[in-house]
Every structure is written in C-alpha cells, then in structure tokens.
Amino acid sequence: MISELLINAFLVTIMLSIAIALIKTRTIIFTVILTSAYSLVAALMFITLDAVDVAFTEASVGAGISTILFLAAMAYLPKKEEESISSEFIPALSCIILGGILIWCSFDLPEIGQLTAPVHQHIAPEYIKGSKEDIGIPNIVTSVLASYRGYDTFGETIVVFTAGVAVLALLEKKNSAKKNKSQPKQKIRKNA
Amino acid sequence: MHNNPILRISTKILFAPIILFGLYVQFHGDFGPGGGFQAGVIVASAFILYSLVFGIEAGKKLFPLNVNLILLAFGGILYGGVGIVSMILGDEFLAYNILGSSPQSGQHIGILLVEFGVGLTVSNVMIALFNAFASYDKIKEK
Numbered sequence: 001m002i003s004e005l006l007i008n009a010f011l012v013t014i015m016l017s018i019a020i021a022l023i024k025t026r027t028i029i030f031t032v033i034l035t036s037a038y039s040l041v042a043a044l045m046f047i048t049l050d051a052v053d054v055a056f057t058e059a060s061v062g063a064g065i066s067t068i069l070f071l072a073a074m075a076y077l078p079k080k081e082e083e084s085i086s087s088e089f090i091p092a093l094s095c096i097i098l099g100g101i102l103i104w105c106s107f108d109l110p111e112i113g114q115l116t117a118p119v120h121q122h123i124a125p126e127y128i129k130g131s132k133e134d135i136g137i138p139n140i141v142t143s144v145l146a147s148y149r150g151y152d153t154f155g156e157t158i159v160v161f162t163a164g165v166a167v168l169a170l171l172e173k174k175n176s177a178k179k180n181k182s183q184p185k186q187k188i189r190k191n192a
Numbered sequence: 193m194h195n196n197p198i199l200r201i202s203t204k205i206l207f208a209p210i211i212l213f214g215l216y217v218q219f220h221g222d223f224g225p226g227g228g229f230q231a232g233v234i235v236a237s238a239f240i241l242y243s244l245v246f247g248i249e250a251g252k253k254l255f256p257l258n259v260n261l262i263l264l265a266f267g268g269i270l271y272g273g274v275g276i277v278s279m280i281l282g283d284e285f286l287a288y289n290i291l292g293s294s295p296q297s298g299q300h301i302g303i304l305l306v307e308f309g310v311g312l313t314v315s316n317v318m319i320a321l322f323n324a325f326a327s328y329d330k331i332k333e334k
Binding site: 052053055056057060061064065068069072073075076134135136137138139141142143145146147150151153154156157158160161163164165167168171172 | 217221222223224225226227228229230233234236237240264265267268271272275286288295296299300302303306307309310313314316317318320321322324325326328
C-alpha cells in the first residue's frame with residue numbers, strides 16, 4: 001500500500017514537472033520530446049493500474065511513433081514558438097476552475113478495483129466468463145477488442161485508414177503541384 | 193546520417209529483431225498484452241528507422257510506395273472481409289463462430305485475421321505518413 005502510494009506520488013511529480021516544463025519551453029523540438037516523455041510516464045501510470053495493454057499502446061504509439069511523425073512534420077515549422085501577446089489570465093482561470101471541478105468530482109468515484117463499482121456490474125462479468133467459455137482466449141482485452149466489440153475496432157481501423165489517406169491526399173496534392181512547376185511530365189509519372 | 197558507421201551497423205542488426213518482435217506482439221495478442229495496433233506501430237518503426245538512417249530513397253526501394261498503399265487498404269478490406277465471409281456462411285456480420293469447425297476455433301481464426309488486418313493498416317499508414325512528410329521536405333528544398 002505504502003509502496004504503491006510512493007510510486008504514484010513519484011510518477012505524478014514527474015508528470016507535473018514535465019507539464020510545467022512544456023508550458024515554459026518555446027523551442028518546438030523540446031516540446032515534441034517532452035510530450036514523448038509525458039506519454040512514457042503515462043504508460044508507467046497505466047502499468048500501476050494493471051492496464052498493460054493500454055500501457056503498451058501508449059508507449060508504442062504515444063511515446064514512439066507519434067514522436068517520429070511530429071519530428072518529421074516539425075521540419076515545416078519555425079524553430080521557435082511565437083510569444084503570445086494576449087493575456088494569459090482568462091485561460092489560466094478557466095483551467096483552474098475546470099481542474100477544481102474535476103478534482104471535486106473525483107471524490108465521488110468508487111475506489112479503484114472495487115467489485116461493487118457500477119462499471120463492474122453491467123456487462124463486464126459476462127465478458128470475463130464468456131472470454132474463457134465462448135472464445136477460449138486467456139487475454140480478455142483481446143477478446144473484447146476483436147470479438148465482443150469487433151464493430152468498434154472495425155470503426156477504429158477505418159478511422160486510422162481514413163486519417164492516413166486524408167493526410168496523404170493533402171501532402172500529395174502539394175507535392176504534385178510543385179513538381180508540375182519544376183519538372184517535366186515524364187518524371188511525375190515515374191514518382192507517382 | 194548516411195555515413196555514420198555506428199548507426200548503419202546497428203540499424204542492420206536491429207532491423208530483423210524489431211520486425212520479429214512486432215510479429216510476436218501481433219500473434220501473441222491472444223495470450224499476452226499486444227495486438228494489431230501495437231504490432232503495426234512496431235513493424236512500422238523498423239521501416240522508418242531504415243528510412244531515417246539509409247535515406248528515404250533506400251527506404252522506398254526496400255518497401256515500394258505502391259505496395260505500401262495497397263497493403264494500407266488491404267488491412268481494412270481484410271477486416272471487413274472476415275465480417276462479410278461470416279455473413280455469407282450464414283451468421284451475423286463479424287460473428288466468427290461459423291468460421292471454424294467449433295465456435296471456439298472459429299473465434300480464434302476470426303480474431304487472428306481481424307488483428308492482422310488492423311496491424312497491416314496501422315503499420316502501412318504510419319510508413320506512408322512518414323514517407324509523405326519526408327518526401328515533401330525534399331521537394332521543398334529544390
């Protein structure tokens with residue numbers, strides 16, 4: 001119990017300091033790297049909650065690939081963020097009020113891992129029982145993700161596909177427009 | 193980065209194990225943490241590492257752009273296709289029970305195929321995005 005508290009306090013402190021550093025920094029490469037570090041600490045936090053699958057996704061997607069993609073996209077941004085001219089008072093106030101409300105509401109949440117919590121009463125017991133009998137897979141997360149909630153995962157895959165194709169279409173259009181100006185027609189076909 | 197021997201050699205050593213680990217995460221998702229999304233990202237990171245170290249042109253030679261785009265679409269088609277096959281066989285969309293000899297083996301086959309579809313789409317979207325950003329840069333410099 002004490003060790004869990006210590007680990008959580010440690011992780012929250014690191015997260016808070018990364019968040020403060022993120023606000024302070026104006027260099028874009030540091031912003032990207034700090035975001036990646038934040039994701040990694042979040043992944044550790046998911047592990048303390050025993051959500052290993054989520055932690056794995058957070059570490060590989062949040063800390064891994066999105067950092068690379070941000071760095072690749074960063075080449076088109078100015079090196080430094082512009083200083084904001086407008087007052088920071090109202091955004092800070094709204095953040096503090098919203099954070100206060102969330103913390104206040106969190107006192108009403110059931111304790112983590114409590115069996116009588118509403119979230120464990122609805123459909124989860126059926127999934128836990130069915131995953132062994134109907135599907136025969138030890139990892140319940142996979143059986144929920146791919147079988148019980150197969151529609152949702154199908155939707156997710158299509159969202160990833162659509163987002164990827166949309167970005168490709170946007171970049172491709174600009175690429176070919178620039179090529180049309182600078183290169184003869186034969187090369188376009190070669191590269192396309 | 194093309195002339196740094198440490199990067200070149202360590203990339204060559206790491207490339208195959210990264211893909212092997214990706215495949216492990218992909219097909220071990222039934223028994224441990226992992227699945228299509230994570231595996232797709234891991235496999236994509238191997239190809240992106242290669243492109244980063246050896247240059248975007250070498251990366252495109254290793255994994256051609258048209259193959260990338262075809263596989264990107266094929267992942268989603270595979271996922272939907274599994275659902276449609278189970279519909280044709282007389283069950284509901286994305287109900288895998290009918291795919292195997294017993295309901296359990298049907299579920300195993302269905303989940304394996306569906307996760308593979310997810311992995312294909314995710315990895316190829318990531319590689320395609322990286323390639324798009326990196327090639328965009330090159331044209332801008334001209």
